[in-house]
Every structure is written in structure tokens, then in C-alpha cells.
Amino acid sequence: MDHLIIDGGCALNGEINIGGMKNSALPIIFATLLIEEECIIYNVPIVSDVINSVEILKKMGASAEFVDKNTLKINTKSVGNEIRGYDLISKMRASSYLMGAMLARFGEARLPMPGGCNFGVRPIEQHLKGFSLLGADTNEENDFIEIKASKKLKSAKIVLDKISVGATINIVLASIFTEGVTVIENVAIEPHVDDLICFLNIAGAKIIRVGRKIYSEGVNKLHSVQYKIFPDMIESLTYMTFVGACTGDINLTGINFEHIRYVTSLFSKMGFQIDSFYDEVRVKVKKKPLGISVETEPYPYFPTDLHPQFASLLCFTTNGGIIKENIFPTRFAYVNELIKMGANIKNINNSVYIYPSALQGACLDATDLRAGAGLVCAALGTEGKSRINNVNYIVRGYENLVGKVSSIGGKIKLIKGDN
Numbered sequence: 102m103d104h105l106i107i108d109g110g111c112a113l114n115g116e117i118n119i120g121g122m123k124n125s126a127l128p129i130i131f132a133t134l135l136i137e138e139e140c141i142i143y144n145v146p147i148v149s150d151v152i153n154s155v156e157i158l159k160k161m162g163a164s165a166e167f168v169d170k171n172t173l174k175i176n177t178k179s180v181g182n183e184i185r186g187y188d189l190i191s192k193m194r195a196s197s198y199l200m201g202a203m204l205a206r207f208g209e210a211r212l213p214m215p216g217g218c219n220f221g222v223r224p225i226e227q228h229l230k231g232f233s234l235l236g237a238d239t240n241e242e243n244d245f246i247e248i249k250a251s252k253k254l255k256s257a258k259i260v261l262d263k264i265s266v267g268a269t270i271n272i273v274l275a276s277i278f279t280e281g282v283t284v285i286e287n288v289a290i291e292p293h294v295d296d297l298i299c300f301l302n303i304a305g306a307k308i309i310r311v312g313r314k315i316y317s318e319g320v321n322k323l324h325s326v327q328y329k330i331f332p333d334m335i336e337s338l339t340y341m342t343f344v345g346a347c348t349g350d351i352n353l354t355g356i357n358f359e360h361i362r363y364v365t366s367l368f369s370k371m372g373f374q375i376d377s378f379y380d381e382v383r384v385k386v387k388k389k390p391l392g393i394s395v396e397t398e399p400y401p402y403f404p405t406d407l408h409p410q411f412a413s414l415l416c417f418t419t420n421g422g423i424i425k426e427n428i429f430p431t432r433f434a435y436v437n438e439l440i441k442m443g444a445n446i447k448n449i450n451n452s453v454y455i456y457p458s459a460l461q462g463a464c465l466d467a468t469d470l471r472a473g474a475g476l477v478c479a480a481l482g483t484e485g486k487s488r489i490n491n492v493n494y495i496v497r498g499y500e501n502l503v504g505k506v507s508s509i510g511g512k513i514k515l516i517k518g519d520n
């Protein structure tokens with residue numbers, strides 16, 4: 102089993118270039134199903150979820166190749182109405198975007214229940230509610246979902262009962278060719294939602310987001326597009342937790358500071374020195390940070406996708422803190438791994454209480470993507486060697502993590518195989 106060996110305890114210094122946002126790249130790749138012409142997408146992160154999404158579209162008949170390291174050329178003209186690549190679909194949450202995209206293009210979609218990171222039930226009733234209001238019939242049976250519109254989809258007013266990134270994106274995709282204006286209320290406003298909207302608008306869609314409302318006026322056709330994906334805010338915030346755990350001075354390039362303004366203001370309260378300049382941010386941490394308590398909420402507030410990394414960071418603070426998880430209440434599998442390192446941490450209901458303690462190196466199992474990144478943070482901040490198994494989770498969402506951490510002085514190696 103591939104694993105990471107980290108010899109922690111070094112300060113981190115240097116520069117890292119932040120890649121494109123995984124959670125934008127995934128819907129944008131599936132959105133190319135709505136454009137039966139060539140699309141060139143820049144700043145595509147090379148992570149396994151992205152590679153698998155491209156693979157699914159290729160199995161369905163698309164032509165797709167990386168023409169440069171992070172540049173994807175893709176044309177879905179030859180795709181038929183049959184969804185293929187079931188094994189990959191059941192591993193990935195983002196394959197749920199096939200529902201909205203195929204419904205818009207072919208009026209139907211039949212696929213296995215999308216998989217995803219392993220932190221509890223991930224319902225899709227808000228997605229299905231949107232499709233029904235647009236005029237499609239939906240049916241879930243034996244772990245398969247079938248969505249079918251007997252006639253052209255109609256525009257509708259859809260009020261989401263719960264803020265959901267996936268439902269917002271799926272309903273936007275499904276609304277593209279309807280007649281009239283679809284209004285979606287109580288939408289997610291994560292930067293990846295806006296990234297998808299920008300991509301679709303450049304391809305000819307007519308979508309406007311005003312606060313938590315999206316207006317999507319149906320069009321007849323989308324056209325060829327060249328588009329650059331937004332920078333990955335979770336990647337940049339993850340590296341900030343690493344420098345917080347280790348101390349040091351790093352410069353992150355290629356970022357959009359607006360997307361990380363709220364969380365960096367919390368880092369400043371913890372004693373990080375943060376200076377932003379155009380698309381760069383310099384982060385200096387000279388001594389143990391001060392711990393603070395946070396709760397996860399939809400954007401623009403503290404993201405659930407930073408929860409495990411922040412938990413590890415809190416172990417290295419002067420006073421610890423509490424994290425309350427409001428989005429995925431069972432996202433705590435990492436807690437037992439930190440306990441193996443000697444962390445003084447307790448999970449009670451949907452909160453985790455973290456008290457400062459001296460950690461020691463240990464053999465750890467990544468239990469999902471962000472939990473894996475959290476363990477990397479803990480191992481980097483701890484003197485001595487740690488081993489992290491299940492690297493396959495971490496490569497789902499961090500491009501060249503080993504190269505990037507090494508370039509700022511972290512002692513980290515990817516070992517292929519078991520020994």
C-alpha cells in the first residue's frame with residue numbers, strides 16, 4: 102500500500118504555487134456535456150477525482166486529452182445517452198453532476214448512486230426535488246437513480262430546503278436549455294458555484310447569481326469555450342495550517358484572496374502574520390499560535406473541508422479550541438488517528454474538543470481526503486517519524502502534495518508499496 106513517511110518538526114519556508122480548484126474542475130468537466138464543441142480548460146488540477154471524471158466522459162465517448170500539464174482539451178460531441186464507467190461513478194461524489202448534465206442534454210440519466218468521501222450519509226433529495234420541479238420524473242431503486250423527462254424541461258421556481266453545493270450545481274446544469282427563467286433560491290455561494298456559472302456564461306448560458314438566488318434563462322445551445330479555473334481555496338488554507346503547526350514563512354502564489362478572506366482573518370487572530378498582494382499571500386508564523394474555536398458553515402464562513410486540518414493545527418496552539426461540525430456531523434474519523442499520536446482530543450456529539458499536548462510520530466490511516474491532509478499537518482508539526490497509509494484518499498484532492506511540501510522544507514516521502 103502506498104504511504105507517506107514524514108519526519109516532522111522542521112519550520113517551513115519558501116513558496117508554493119496554488120493549483121486550480123478541484124471542486125470547480127469537477128462540475129466544469131461534467132458541464133462540457135452541454136457543449137457539443139471543443140472546450141479548452143486551463144488550471145485543471147491533476148488529482149485522481151479529476152482524472153476519473155475525464156475517464157468517465159471518455160468511456161461515454163468523449164475525446165479528451167491533457168495538451169499541457171494542467172490544460173484539458175475535451176469534446177463531448179460523440180457522447181451518447183448511455184452513462185458508462187459505473188465503477189468510477191460509485192467512487193466519486195462529483196459523478197452526481199452527470200444527473201443534471203445528462204438530463205439537460207438527453208432528457209434522461211440512469212446511473213449508480215454516486216460514492217464519495219467516507220463521512221456518513223450524503224443525501225440527494227434536494228437535487229431530485231429540483232429535477233422534479235423542472236418536469237422530470239425521478240426514481241431510486243437498488244442503488245441506481247433514474248431521471249427522465251417525457252417532454253422538454255420547463256423553467257421553475259425552486260427553493261432549496263437546505264444549502265447544498267451539489268444540488269445548486271446540478272439544478273443549474275439541468276436548467277440550461279429550459280424555456281423561460283428558472284429561479285433557484287437558498288443556493289450555495291461557494292466560489293466553485295460561481296466558477297461553474299462563469300464557465301457556462303462564457304459558453305453562452307444566461308445565468309446571474311444575486312446573493313443566495315440564481316436566475317438561469319434557458320438558451321438553445323452552448324458553444325466552444327476556453328476557460329481558466331479559479332485557484333483552490335482549500336489547498337491554500339491547508340498549507341496555511343501546515344505553516345501554523347510547524348512555524349515558518351511561506352508565500353502562496355496564484356491565489357484569490359477574496360475567497361479566503363474570512364478564514365485568514367481567523368488565522369490573524371491566532372497570531373499568524375498575513376500579507377496579501379494581488380494574487381499572492383505571505384504567511385508568517387513565528388511562535389505557537391493562539392487556539393480559537395470555530396464552527397463549520399457554508400461559504401463565506403469556516404469550511405467543513407478545512408475542519409480536520411484545523412483540528413491538527415489546534416493541537417499545536419497554546420490553548421487548543423473547539424470545532425463544531427454543522428455540515429457533515431460524522432466527519433470525525435481522524436480523531437482516533439490523532440489519539441494514536443498522543444493528542445488530547447475528544448469528540449462529543451458534533452463537536453471536537455482539542456487541548457494542547459506534545460504529539461509523537463505514529464503509524465496513521467487517512468480515512469478520507471481532508472482527514473488525510475489533517476494527518477499530514479499533524480505529522481509535519483511533530484518531531485519524529487510518522488507513516489500515513491491510504492494515500493489514495495489524499496491524491497483525490499491535492500496535486501503534487503509531496504513536491505510542494507518538500508519545496509518548503511518539509512521532510513516528506515511517498516513510498517510505493519508496503520515497506
Ligand code: EPU
Nearest residue numbers: 124195223224225226227228265266267268406428429470
Ligand atoms: N444535503 C442534504 N440533501 C441534499 C444535498 C445535501 O441534506 O440533497 C446536506 C448534506 O448531507 C450536507 C449539506 O447538505 O449536510 C451540504 O452538502 P453539499 O450538498 O453542499 O455537499 P456536496 O455537494 O455533496 C461538496 C463538496 C465537498 C464539500 C461540500 C460542502 C464536491 C465534489 N464536494 O459536497 O467537498 O465538503 O460540498 O462544502 O464539490 C472535499 O472536497 O473534500 C469535499 C468533501
